[in-house]
Structures are given as C-alpha cells and as structure tokens.
Amino acid sequence: MEDRKLMIDLRGIVKRFYIGQPNELEILHGIDLKVCDGEFVSIVGASGSGKSTLMNIIGALDKPTEGDYTLDGVNIIEARDRELSGIRNRKIGFVFQTYNLIARTCALKNVELPMLYRGMGRRERSMRAKELMKLVEMEERMNHTPDELSGGQKQRVAIARAMANDPAIILADEPTGALDSKTGRKIMDLFHRLNEEQGKTIVLITHSPELAQETQRIITVSDGSIIGERKGDGKHADI
Amino acid sequence: MLIFENISLALSGLKSNKTRTLLTMLGIIIGIASVIAVMTVGNSMKNSVTSSMEGMGVHNITVGIKQKSSTRETTESGMTFRAGPRRQTLSKEDYITDDMMEQILSEYPNDIKAFSLTESVGNGKAKYRNLSANVTVTGVNDGYLTANDLTILSGRLFTEKDQKEGKKTAIVSDKFCENIFDGNPDRALGEQITVVLNNKYYHYTVVGVYEYEESAASFDMSSSEDVATQLYLPLKTAQEQNHNRNGFSQITIVASTETDVTAFLETVETYMNRRFYGKNENYEISAFSMESMVSSMTEMLSTISIAIAIIAGISLLVGGIGVMNIMLVSITERTREIGTRKALGAANSSIRLQFIVESVVICLLGGVLGILLGLALGLFAVRVMGYEGSPSVSSIAVSALFSTMIGVFFGYYPANKAAKMNPIDALRYE
Numbered sequence: 190m191e192d193r194k195l196m197i198d199l200r201g202i203v204k205r206f207y208i209g210q211p212n213e214l215e216i217l218h219g220i221d222l223k224v225c226d227g228e229f230v231s232i233v234g235a236s237g238s239g240k241s242t243l244m245n246i247i248g249a250l251d252k253p254t255e256g257d258y259t260l261d262g263v264n265i266i267e268a269r270d271r272e273l274s275g276i277r278n279r280k281i282g283f284v285f286q287t288y289n290l291i292a293r294t295c296a297l298k299n300v301e302l303p304m305l306y307r308g309m310g311r312r313e314r315s316m317r318a319k320e321l322m323k324l325v326e327m328e329e330r331m332n333h334t335p336d337e338l339s340g341g342q343k344q345r346v347a348i349a350r351a352m353a354n355d356p357a358i359i360l361a362d363e364p365t366g367a368l369d370s371k372t373g374r375k376i377m378d379l380f381h382r383l384n385e386e387q388g389k390t391i392v393l394i395t396h397s398p399e400l401a402q403e404t405q406r407i408i409t410v411s412d413g414s415i416i417g418e419r420k421g422d423g424k425h426a427d428i
Numbered sequence: 429m430l431i432f433e434n435i436s437l438a439l440s441g442l443k444s445n446k447t448r449t450l451l452t453m454l455g456i457i458i459g460i461a462s463v464i465a466v467m468t469v470g471n472s473m474k475n476s477v478t479s480s481m482e483g484m485g486v487h488n489i490t491v492g493i494k495q496k497s498s499t500r501e502t503t504e505s506g507m508t509f510r511a512g513p514r515r516q517t518l519s520k521e522d523y524i525t526d527d528m529m530e531q532i533l534s535e536y537p538n539d540i541k542a543f544s545l546t547e548s549v550g551n552g553k554a555k556y557r558n559l560s561a562n563v564t565v566t567g568v569n570d571g572y573l574t575a576n577d578l579t580i581l582s583g584r585l586f587t588e589k590d591q592k593e594g595k596k597t598a599i600v601s602d603k604f605c606e607n608i609f610d611g612n613p614d615r616a617l618g619e620q621i622t623v624v625l626n627n628k629y630y631h632y633t634v635v636g637v638y639e640y641e642e643s644a645a646s647f648d649m650s651s652s653e654d655v656a657t658q659l660y661l662p663l664k665t666a667q668e669q670n671h672n673r674n675g676f677s678q679i680t681i682v683a684s685t686e687t688d689v690t691a692f693l694e695t696v697e698t699y700m701n702r703r704f705y706g707k708n709e710n711y712e713i714s715a716f717s718m719e720s721m722v723s724s725m726t727e728m729l730s731t732i733s734i735a736i737a738i739i740a741g742i743s744l745l746v747g748g749i750g751v752m753n754i755m756l757v758s759i760t761e762r763t764r765e766i767g768t769r770k771a772l773g774a775a776n777s778s779i780r781l782q783f784i785v786e787s788v789v790i791c792l793l794g795g796v797l798g799i800l801l802g803l804a805l806g807l808f809a810v811r812v813m814g815y816e817g818s819p820s821v822s823s824i825a826v827s828a829l830f831s832t833m834i835g836v837f838f839g840y841y842p843a844n845k846a847a848k849m850n851p852i853d854a855l856r857y858e
C-alpha cells in the first residue's frame with residue numbers, strides 16, 4: 190500500500206467556527222490523514238464528532254482554519270475559487286445522505302450536470318450519462334424527475350452523477366443513512382464495484398459498524414480528533 | 429452552449445411556478461403594454477394626420493388676425509380676465525386689406541407666388557328647374573384656385589373681367605352636376621342656377637366644373653348624396669353680396685416652391701405686425717402653415733409620449749424591483765440547489781449566469797406579452813378612432829431591448845448573491 194500514490198494528504202487540520210467571537214468553537218483539533226489512490230476508507234464516530242466537517246474539507250467545499258492539504262498533488266489551501274470549482278468538478282464525486290438531486294430535472298440531466306459544467310458537448314454528455322445510468326441499473330428510470338424516484342433510486346442516480354467526470358475520489362457522507370438495510374446493501378455493493386473495477390478512491394462516512402467493517406481501513410473520529418485507525422475486512426460477504 | 433441549457437432550465441422552472449411567474453411579470457407587462465399602446469396610437473395618428481395635412485398644401489401660409497393676448501378687461505370687482513373673442517367689434521382698421529397685400533408683395537416679390545383669398549358667403553341650396561343640391565358658397569380669387577389645384581373638367585376658371593366687375597358667374601363641382609345635370613358637366617355650362625341663401629335668392633351662371641375630391645381630413649358624417657360641395661364665385665361678387673368693403677380677417681399666402689415656408693412665415697408675421705398692426709390695440713397677426721401645424725402636433729404627441737414613457741418607466745422600475753424580489757426569494761428557496769451545483773463543480777460565473785438568464789427570461793417574456801397586449805389595445809383604439817393602424821416598430825424593438833436590460837439590471841444583484849454563496853453554507857442550509 191505504501192508504494193501507491195498519495196491521494197489525500199491532510200496535515201494538522203484545525204477547523205474553528207465563529208472565529209473572533211465569544212462563542213468561538215474548535216471542531217477539528219489538528220487532524221492528520223493520508224489516503225492512497227485506490228483505497229476504500231471509512232470514517233466512523235459519534236454524532237457531532239466532526240466527521241462531516243472533515244469530509245467537507247477533504248471535498249474542497251470548505252477551507253480549514255489551519256493546516257495543510259494536498260489533494261492529488263494540488264495544494265488546496267492556496268487554490269482560488271475558480272480552481273476549486275474545477276477540482277470539485279473533475280477530481281471529486283460527492284454522494285450525500287440527502288441525495289441532493291436537482292429538483293424538476295430528470296435523472297439523466299442530473300447526471301449530465303457535472304459534464305455540463307466541464308464544458309462537454311451535448312451528445313457526448315448524454316451518451317456518457319446513459320452509460321452511467323446503466324452502470325447503476327437505472328436506465329429504465331432515467332427520464333424521471335427526483336420526486337418520482339425512491340430513496341434508493343435517487344441515491345443510485347446520485348452515485349452515477351458523482352461518477353460523471355470519472356473523478357479520482359468519491360466522497361460519501363452517510364450515503365445509506367436514509368435507506369433501509371437492504372437498499373443500503375445495494376448502494377454499498379455499488380461502491381465496492383467502483384472501487385474494485387474502476388480503482389476509485391472512496392471515503393465513506395457511516396454509522397453502521399458492519400458497513401465500515403467491509404472497507405479496507407476504518408478511521409475513528411471522536412470530538413474532533415482521530416482516536417484510532419484499524420484495518421477492515423476489505424471485502425463484503427456476498428449475499 | 430451553457431446559455432441554451434440555462435434558458436431551458438429557466439423556462440422549466442418558470443413553468444412549474446406559473447402563477448408566481450405571471451404575477452412577477454405583471455409590472456413589466458403593464459409597463460410595456462402601456463408604452464406600446466400609446467406609441468401605436470400616437471404613431472397611427474401622426475401618420476394619418478400628417479399625410480392628410482400634407483395633401484392640403486405645404487406651401488400655404490395662413491395669415492389671420494387674432495386678438496392680442498394682452499387685451500384684458502377689468503371688471504367692476506377689479507378682477508381681470510382675458511377678453512373672449514369679439515367678432516362683432518372688428519373695425520375697419522383691423523382687417524387685412526388689398527393695400528397691405530400689395531405692400532407685402534412688393535417687399536417679398538420672390539417668396540410669394542400668390543395670395544389665396546376667400547370670402548365666405550354661406551351654406552345654401554342650389555336650384556335648377558325642380559332639382560336641387562347643397563352648396564357652400566365661397567368667393568375666391570385666382571390665387572385660391574391655383575393654390576388649391578382645382579382640376580377643371582369642363583368650362584373655365586374666372587376671367588379677369590369676372591373678378592374685376594364682380595360678375596355673377598359660378599364654378600361648381602362634378603358632384604353638384606350629378607345631382608342637377610345628370611352628371612354631365614358640359615350640360616351645366618352656361619346654365620343659370622338659383623341659390624337660396626338665408627331666404628334670399630341669387631342667380632349665377634355656371635362657367636366651369638371642377639373635380640370634387642373627397643378630403644381625407646374631413647370627418648363628414650353626412651351621406652355622399654347630399655354632401656355640400658363648394659360653389660365658387662368671383663371674390664368681388666361675394667364681397668359685394670356680403671356688403672364687405674373692409675378686407676379679410678384671414679388670407680393665405682402661397683409661397684414659392686423654393687421658399688423656406690417655416691422661416692418665411694415668421695418673417696411675414698413680424699413684418700405685418702410691425703408695419704400694419706403696431707398701433708392696433710386689439711388685434712395682431714398670427715401666421716401658420718400646415719408644416720408648422722404638423723410639427724406642433726408632432727411636438728404635442730411626443731410630449732404625450734414622453735409623459736407616458738415616464739409613467740411606464742416608473743411601472744417598469746416597480747416591475748423590475750418585483751422581479752428582483754422574486755429572484756431573491758427563489759435564490760433563498762434554492763440555496764441547497766446552489767450548494768449542490770457548486771459541489772458538482774459549477775463556477776461562480778455559471779451560477780451568476782444561470783440566475784441572470786432566469787431573470788432576463790422572466791422580463792423578456794413579460795416584455796413580449798406586454799408588446800402583444802399593447803399592440804392589441806393600441807390597434808383596437810386606433811380602429812375605434814378611425815385611423816389606419818401603424819404600429820411603431822422602433823418602440824417594439826426598444827421595449828424588447830429595455831425588458832432585457834431590466835432583466836440583467838435587476839437580476840444581477842440576486843444572481844451575484846447566489847454566485848458568492850459559500851458552497852458548504854449553501855449545502856447545509858435548511
């Protein structure tokens with residue numbers, strides 16, 4: 190594993206809110222975390238421990254108050270707005286607990302969106318989006334709008350959307366949190382496939398010990414610090 | 429490419445919120461519609477009035493006497509008010525005389541082609557055997573006949589002898605002949621007709637027949653059968669009949685073709701006022717031409733247009749603020765969407781463009797609806813007034829452009845606000 194390329198490199202990450210105000214709050218207290226290319230890592234920890242805050246920093250959605258961050262060789266701390274949107278567009282695929290599909294826009298158009306922002310042509314976009322819909326087994330529902338889809342279906346569309354620009358990393362913050370265990374299982378299988386077949390680096394936040402156990406490495410966060418790290422089973426038991 | 433995506437996105441968003449969109453657009457619709465309606469009416473009026481006025485001779489300058497505006501009367505209570513017109517108080521020295529005209533002609537021989545003089549006698553009934561026709565009897569000089577381009581169908585104009593001696597000769601219209609001489613102008617020549625005016629009988633010999641032209645400007649409601657056509661007499665004949673030896677309260681100067689009518693009009697007015705009316709306490713000379721009337725009418729219309737434009741501008745401003753308000757609401761509602769888009773890699777400029785396009789689409793759609801509504805209202809009003817409808821193309825183009833500008837102007841602030849949102853704050857927004 191050591192010989193693999195370093196994908197995420199966080200050093201001494203501190204995050205504070207309400208800076209300079211009496212209620213200043215330090216949520217992350219100097220996080221160091223390295224994730225290699227092709228790794229499937231899970232982050233676990235109690236609610237309010239700072240997992241999502243950390244994930245948002247990894248995803249270049251938020252900047253840390255202190256510390257250094259290099260993502261796939263790019264210094265995120267010094268990057269400007271425009272570069273950051275480019276990085277989010279091409280290097281990262283987000284999967285949210287609440288799906289965050291664009292309302293009133295059909296599934297296919299949702300999947301096309303990252304490609305649209307990338308500047309890809311209409312036909313190429315639509316072709317790739319259809320391929321991705323096939324990958325997540327949603328091709329029959331691709332013309333439906335989000336309000337016509339179930340939670341599990343929405344999450345599969347969201348995963349297809351995260352894959353749109355073939356990013357190196359997929360960041361998933363409790364992707365199965367709103368789903369029943371059977372549907373969650375399907376989503377989890379999809380992540381395993383993306384990791385194994387396409388070599389995607391995946392960082393997954395989950396409250397489920399079983400799902401965490403399936404990943405290669407489990408990082409435990411408590412009160413804004415990493416308190417433990419252990420190897421997981423790496424592969425899920427086939428059903 | 430992103431523009432088209434944004435337009436279809438905006439349209440689908442607006443479609444799913446029809447009532448709100450329509451209410452938002454209302455200010456724009458009303459503003460644009462009122463501009464277009466007024467412009468259509470104004471333009472149509474201007475076009476038809478101008479064309480009918482131009483038909484009446486652009487080289488004619490009408491010179492008349494009018495009461496001095498400084499003429500005031502003081503009532504017993506000490507209040508002053510402007511005296512109303514007092515036609516009966518015209519005295520000999522108030523009239524425009526032949527002598528004055530000669531002096532004007534010798535002063536400006538190159539600018540004056542002719543004086544067109546008329547003496548109105550009145551409306552009456554012309555009789556021939558047991559047939560009759562309505563006539564308006566007017567005494568005219570040779571200048572009048574040239575100035576008005578009468579087309580003689582049969583016979584002749586008045587001779588010098590007719591004019592000088594005040595012969596009882598008459599020139600009638602072909603329409604008149606239709607009633608009395610079976611429409612055959614030649615049959616009328618040399619016949620003596622009787623005209624009843626104020627219960628008095630006058631006899632004239634027809635010497636010529638002119639072609640009657642229905643004037644576009646006359647709003648004559650009477651049926652064409654009994655329309656009163658002009659029966660012309662030699663000027664002197666009419667004056668004698670009226671027992672008028674004073675002169676004219678109004679004359680028409682036919683300017684030469686190369687004369688600048690507008691400038692010459694003022695020259696004549698100033699000359700006559702200084703030379704003949706300087707000592708006159710009650711009356712002065714006022715001159716105008718069709719050109720000056722058309723231009724003052726155009727001026728009046730454009731003043732009205734400006735007033736309407738200001739009102740419409742206010743309505744558009746209010747409409748624009750309404751659009752801005754709705755855009756702000758819409759952006760707040762869609763905060764999470766904005767966050768998601770940013771997470772998917774939308775640059776700030778893409779977000780800004782998306783919302784500006786949406787605001788422009790609202791305004792332009794409102795503008796187009798306003799233009800259609802305004803055209804419908806304007807053309808309807810024009811038809812009711814009896815003019816020919818001619819929409820003002822420039823105002824349509826300006827309206828479309830203006831509504832786009834409103835969209836950009838009032839959409840920019842909300843769009844920029846959306847663009848500058850912090851992605852994570854937007855995503856976390858509840």
Ligand SMILES: Nc1ncnc2c1ncn2[C@@H]1O[C@H](COP(=O)(O)OP(=O)(O)OP(=O)(O)O)[C@@H](O)[C@H]1O
Pocket residue numbers: 206207214216234235236237238239240241242243
């Ligand atoms: N923008 C913010 N302003 C103020 N406090 C914040 C902000 N974002 C997060 N926090 C605080 O940081 C702490 C960690 O929140 P975070 O969302 O990272 O927790 P989490 O580990 O993801 O919890 P959960 O498992 O419930 O999702 C919380 O106490 C929260 O109140």
Ligand SMILES: [Mg+2]
Pocket residue numbers: 240241242362
């Ligand atoms: Mg969380």
